[in-house]
Amino acid sequence: MARVLRLPDHGRLIVCTDLQGCMRxxxxxxxxxxxxxEAHDGDAHLLFTGDLIHGPHLAEHDWPDFLGEYYRDESGDLVDAFVALAARNPGRVHxxxxxxxxGxxxxxxxxxxxADEVLLLESLLxxxxxxRLRDILTELPLAAVAPCGAVFTHGAPAAVIDSIADVERADLSGFELGSPLEILDTPVIGPILWARSAHPEVAAAFVHAMGGTISIYGHDVIxxxxxxxxxxxxxxSTSFGVFDANKVYLDLDLAAHYRSVHELRVGRxxxxxxPDRAGAYAAGPGGA
Ligand SMILES: [Mn+2]
Structure with a gap:
């Protein structure tokens, strides 16, 4: 199956990174x-960049402060809600x-x-x-591209590819027994799913090969x-590991053409x- 989602050249795109089971x-x-x-006559899309699932199962008194506000993993319900939302908004929720x-x-x-989050979630379900969860996840793309120039992946754009076809035909099966360290060395899917950073030259080559100009991803906690x-x-970082005051999402104009990530402005x-809890830096275009 083709593993690259192609977004249109019109409308708005809301982008949300790693939720890890955070229903709130x-x-x-x-x-x-x-x-x-509503603001754009129905012409809006919502894109989650992976890791909808696998959050902490901790009592509140065991919760480490650095993870932000307390929540309890609701991966199963979150995936069900995502599937229902996608069904109500055909072709617009990804x-x-x-x-x-x-996994x-x-x-x-x-x-x-x-010890094994895959077995834990599947046994809870x-x-x-x-x-049904596996059937849903099997259909998901590995990357998304938009004519506005944005290339979306879960991890950093550290994969070395010749063209978008390398991502489209990527094989995701057969890594069950491998370790995350081994898969990082697997061409294409290893970096796309696991890399936390990419050298600027590697990132530039990747987005160019994908037909875009800028790379947007989560996976790591900022x-x-x-x-x-x-x-x-x-x-x-929209959700996981970040305090509410610092959580951000993107609202992109799919009709624009972004040449650099510096054209994506805080407050726009x-x-x-x-917004009610936002830190000063996120207060708007006038913020630091
Ligand atoms: Mn991740």
Missing amino acids: DYRRIVEIFHDAR ALIGNHEH HIGGPHTAKFA GPTRAA PEGFERIGDEQLVV EILPLY
């Missing part, structure tokens, strides 16, 4: 998507595969908050819902909410998930 932040980004849809989703459909099993690297890369394209 999921509901908030859906509210933002609904507002964008999710990429993250390294945590990959359910051929990737190495992740062990961030449990039971066999029927687990099979405590301040986002980070620009060179002219090509923007790392976004880079927006606070919770």
